[in-house]
Amino acid sequence: MVRAKILAQFIRWEWALEYRRSNGWFLPVLFAAMVGYLVSLLVRQPNPVQWLSLLWITLVFSALQTATRSFSASPSEWLYLNQLARPSELLLGKSMTTALNTVFVAWTGVFLFGLWLGWPRPEGLDAFPIWTFLTSITLGAVAMSTTLSFTAALSSKLSRNTGVMAILSLPLLLPTLLVAMRSSKLALLGEPWTVLYPNWLGELALSALPLALGALLFPYLWRS
Amino acid sequence: MKAWKLLGLALVGYSLYAGLMFEVPRLVILNETIRNLYFHVPMWFTMIALLGGSLAYSIRLLRSGDAGQALDLDRDRQAKNFAEVAMVFALLGLFTGMVWAKATWGAYWTADPKLNGTAVTLLIYAAYFVLRGSVDDPEKKARLGAVYNVFAFVLMIVFIGILPRMTDSLHPGNGGNPAFGNYDLDNGMRLVFYPAVLGWIFTGWWIATLRVRLARLTS
Numbered sequence: 239m240v241r242a243k244i245l246a247q248f249i250r251w252e253w254a255l256e257y258r259r260s261n262g263w264f265l266p267v268l269f270a271a272m273v274g275y276l277v278s279l280l281v282r283q284p285n286p287v288q289w290l291s292l293l294w295i296t297l298v299f300s301a302l303q304t305a306t307r308s309f310s311a312s313p314s315e316w317l318y319l320n321q322l323a324r325p326s327e328l329l330l331g332k333s334m335t336t337a338l339n340t341v342f343v344a345w346t347g348v349f350l351f352g353l354w355l356g357w358p359r360p361e362g363l364d365a366f367p368i369w370t371f372l373t374s375i376t377l378g379a380v381a382m383s384t385t386l387s388f389t390a391a392l393s394s395k396l397s398r399n400t401g402v403m404a405i406l407s408l409p410l411l412l413p414t415l416l417v418a419m420r421s422s423k424l425a426l427l428g429e430p431w432t433v434l435y436p437n438w439l440g441e442l443a444l445s446a447l448p449l450a451l452g453a454l455l456f457p458y459l460w461r462s
Numbered sequence: 463m464k465a466w467k468l469l470g471l472a473l474v475g476y477s478l479y480a481g482l483m484f485e486v487p488r489l490v491i492l493n494e495t496i497r498n499l500y501f502h503v504p505m506w507f508t509m510i511a512l513l514g515g516s517l518a519y520s521i522r523l524l525r526s527g528d529a530g531q532a533l534d535l536d537r538d539r540q541a542k543n544f545a546e547v548a549m550v551f552a553l554l555g556l557f558t559g560m561v562w563a564k565a566t567w568g569a570y571w572t573a574d575p576k577l578n579g580t581a582v583t584l585l586i587y588a589a590y591f592v593l594r595g596s597v598d599d600p601e602k603k604a605r606l607g608a609v610y611n612v613f614a615f616v617l618m619i620v621f622i623g624i625l626p627r628m629t630d631s632l633h634p635g636n637g638g639n640p641a642f643g644n645y646d647l648d649n650g651m652r653l654v655f656y657p658a659v660l661g662w663i664f665t666g667w668w669i670a671t672l673r674v675r676l677a678r679l680t681s
Binding site: 385388392395396398402405406408409410412413444447448451452455458459 | 612
């Protein structure tokens with residue numbers, strides 16, 4: 239059903255295009271940086287849980303920025319892509335590039351938060367548990383991006399889609415956000431991966447579910 | 463008039479009378495508010511049944527265009543009206559729950575998983591109506607609405623399934639709080655509760671079909 243070669247070519251193209259357009263990958267990164275800086279000016283020395291909540295709020299809106307643009311190609315581009323790839327390949331390819339972009343933006347956000355707000359240091363920990371924390375953030379970002387890719391595909395079909403994208407996505411993102419928040423909170427408190435992995439599996443499941451649903455529904459969406 | 467409609471009305475009538483007049487177990491804190499079981503919980507059953515109906519109509523709408531034919535737009539009308547009536551039942555469930563919460567928990571709203579699940583369901587379907595409202599072309603409106611309806615319904619069910627496992631809850635049936643299963647000894651409550659659920663589902667379904675017929679006449 240899905241041809242790997244087409245998918246690989248698709249992703250290569252997306253990267254070339256994103257890199258060439260200065261408003262491509264740079265825009266959401268800049269957005270994350272600006273919101274992060276704003277937060278660092280407004281909030282002084284947050285406790286670890288506040289730090290994490292602010293981080294996730296920043297990440298959600300940055301991911302929204304990233305995903306909104308992912309289906310914003312011109313009609314002629316779409317016509318060409320439709321001849322090249324099947325609908326499910328199109329959705330999968332777009333979801334994968336959106337996921338890569340979102341992860342990149344999330345990492346930037348995390349490091350800027352660390353730089354401007356300081357790394358949170360829960361009691362009894364010598365060092366910031368960077369690897370388990372980053373895994374939780376990365377899986378959470380991927381899970382957000384698969385839901386967002388589908389709602390972006392939906393709202394790209396609307397002529398007046400400003401705001402609708404956010405309204406459609408935010409309630410659907412809640413399960414993902416709760417699992418991701420819990421997983422990264424446990425990581426921040428220094429839990430080892432043996433405690434964290436059920437949450438990571440949850441994040442993976444929440445990435446796969448919208449993809450599977452999307453693959454079923456996308457052909458109907460694309461026919462119009 | 464079909465028999466199930468009359469049955470629905472009769473069961474609702476019975477549950478209203480029996481719910482207020484019959485004996486109930488006397489429990490501390492809950493006291494007489496235990497009767498809310500007959501009025502609050504059937505609202506959620508009805509909401510889920512009507513949303514399930516709406517989902518089925520959305521799937522049938524999408525399938526109707528499979529063989530390259532025009533979409534069966536009547537299915538869209540049904541999906542929309544069922545979702546609308548389901549939201550009325552969601553609001554009724556919310557209000558009956560809030561009144562009960564004030565009496566037993568001391569507050570109308572708490573950050574309880576059940577309440578969050580309700581809030582998310584209302585937001586998701588509000589978004590469904592906004593989505594439909596922002597498209598003018600009826601065919602496109604029907605298709606986009608149906609796609610979102612299917613996608614959102616599945617994620618909503620996952621959410622309602624996941625959420626109670628993430629945090630503790632004060633709600634009966636969660637976090638070790640007594641719920642219906644603990645009243646096994648009191649079969650009197652079952653004799654009112656089950657008819658109430660069935661009666662409200664039939665009545666809700668009837669209201670939705672009436673709205674569909676009204677929409678057909680006015681279109």
